[in-house]
Amino acid sequence: MKKSFFVIPLSFLAHILIVNITLYALTPATYLNTFSIIFLNISWFLITYSLDFYPTARRESFGQSLKNFFKLYLLFGLVYFTSFAFLKPYSYSWQYLFLVYLVICSLLMLFRIIFYWSRNLVRTKEYVHTRTVVIGRDKNLKKIRRIFDIPKYGYRYMGYFDNSESNSPTYLGTIENSYDYIFKNNVEEVYCLASRLSKDEIKHLMNIADNSLKKIKIIPDNKELFSRAMSIELYDSVPVLNLRASPLDLEYSNLLKRIFDIIFSSFAILFVLSWLIPVVFILMKLDSKGPLFFKQKRHGVNKNTFWCYKFRSMAKNKDSDTKMATKNDMRITKLGRILRKTSIDELPQFFNVLKGDMSIVGPRPHMELHTRQYETSVEKYLVRHFLKPGITGLAQVKGYRGEIIHKSDIINRVRYDIFYMEKWSILLDIQIIIRTVTNIFVADKNAY
Template identity: 40%
Template sequence: MSHSEPGIKDLPAEPMQELAMPPQLSRLNDRFSELVTAAPLTGLFKSFIDPVVVVAVLYGLAWPFQVSFDSYSWLLAVLTFLLTSQVLDGVFLFVPGHERPLLGLGRFAVQWLFICTVLCLIGWATRFAAYFYPPYILTWFAVAPLALVAVHALFRPVLLASRESTQGTRSAVIVGANRPGCTLAEALINDPLHRIEFKGYFDDRELPRLPGVSADALLGTLKELPAYVRRNGIHHIYISLPMSSQPRVMQVLDALHDSTASIYFVPDLFVFDLIQARFDHVAGIPVVTICESPFIGLRGVLKRFSDVVLATVILALIWPAMLIVAAAVKLTSKGPVLFKQRRYGADGESILVYKFRSMTVMEDGDKVVQATKNDQRLTPIGGLIRKTSIDELPQFINVLQGRMSIVGPRPHANAHNEQYRALIKGYMMRHKVKPGITGWAQVNGFRGETDTLDKMQRRIEYDLDYLRNWSIWLDLKIVGKTISMMVVRDKNAY
């Protein structure tokens, strides 16, 4: 490089960052890819086009059925818009890298069936359905998905042509071949809809210290970056240097002061245990959320609404069985019908959780002994109601009270919380949400006694995984698995 060219002063190369990703971080990799390269067209379909199409069909069918589109219809339209934007995928007929247009139809059909089921449950529970003409609603249920498929099919050739065309493609390089840089490069390469052509990396480390990076992908050192950017007309520069490298980042920015390229900083979010990571603003100041509840804003309203509706419906169906169980508990052993124990709720607040009493003891102090196989403390029917999870039915009342959710991390006794929070990293993060009657850990085999630290560690990993990846679809999957486990006796329940 000539002396007239701007460059970067020689600085020691950063310590090598291991690129191999442990299994527990694999989902963080997917989350990071979503953060930095969320497809705009998919987001547009999910948040606006699909909901508008569904509501437009509802409005359009009002004319042939001679139905007045009154305030009740508008309320249904708003509710449908919110549900559709949260439940339906984006472009379900177009999956990058696949040429089969029907690939996403099965998932779409289940999602639409879920929306219809929720609307029917709401209508039944609130008597809202009485205000609508049944043939009109049933026709809408049938026509709306067909309209969605037609709209997506019309857009599919445009999306395919956009993917194959090179017109308007922007070139990009990444400064720093570390984990976030490689994750970003992989996302750009695998999703051509972004119209960004990845050229390669700039890094001061030698190729042998960059596992997973080919010789062709390494374009040069940081000193060679400015000349390459000018010579090749690079449009985007992504700086993926560690947060501790502020002097190096400032040197890169200074060397690129006369470039017209757009410059982006890629934060190394892998140094944190991400829970619902997102970018936000507080009083106009940009912030990065590292750990937050997934139930913020509209998602929280949707979660609470589904909890209330489902809990109301379930209690209306099971109350005779609950009366029989209550009588059996009272007649077979001395003591109250309900066992009330203090547990941690959302944000670590203390709540009272209800269960049918299954033991002869009522432990709720500083030391609580977990139930074990052939536990002598079980009442005559205690083992049966615990194996079948019948003892947890009163917790649907906790759901209506707002203390619990139908799906979430299972609540532990307060004594166990205090014990394990000092032994397991990130243990208290599970209390960012309300505890659940069933959870992701339980349907994956971590139910019942946790007699070793490793078992509790695995349970917490599943709980945090649920927080990172929550969706209505995941809740529905967990409920389905829970029902199947109740049919087939769970060997871990005692």
């Protein structure tokens, strides 16, 4: 974004004003303590700086910034309540202080929405467009053109250069012609497709850019290996491409997910399973012979084997470790049909979650026999084993649960599992949990 160096200080100033004006208007006694105000303002600066909260990336959207916003809310909330805990809450109740905190969060969110709306509006104006050209032509040209053609990003695509002539209306000439064109047409950003340029040509373009205030960006030769999940890491000065990156690769993400799992599973065990287990035990004894729990070896993260627990829903049989439940399966007991229809049979897996073998949300674990079968017949099947299996998952709430009748059933299940791994967030976990609960009250044709 042109003149983006103004965006960070202005956004920071606007946020600081929102925080301070709200506190002054709703908790004026706060300003009787100078240290309190200094503490809150410095904390805001340190938190936003550590989160890199004010990026100027042209393609960052409001949705992409939400994750950072919620991290900011959490960290600043801790600082906010800590300041009152140590500096006295004056005459304000904790309930009132919490409402003030919600007002601050709401105003900050409103400002952020207005900011992105106005930024996108401004970028549609011709005078703020960034003039760009592409040097080289391969399969990536069409892909990057789609980005340039989105008005809210503020690009003005001039055309491309390549040594292979073309009748395309956007073809501007050979790579040699690009050098003069960049200067004469005030091109601001130059995108070079490395697959079509020699080392000397790239160096020459870099020299031109460095000596003329032009930005040059290199699109590497991807050999068609790139994916949306990739990330680039620097090992000293060597760029290393990670083709299967996930938010859960980050330590804090794993820690956050684990804390959520422990709290949620502990709550479920204490307040649900504590009374449900005796009830199911009595009903099961009246319904059929056999143990209360059914346990089975399944594959988890990194294909490690663990014992997965469920309420027993079938009569004892020799096919339990080799054959999935099917529609009108004669092995399922009367009580078992109810347990399976409502997914209550899965609830003992909260013990697996608390133990650490599973997560609340993740790919459903399969029995060992099926893992061996699908890892050789279904492409990318083992990718789902990069993370812990879950009691519920994205594939399940999208309808891919239960018996696998057609090959497309397992293929689509794997696709959703990989999508979940690549796009994980606590918010996504909560959405899947809510959807799982609501599905209990809706007739699911695959729940049997």
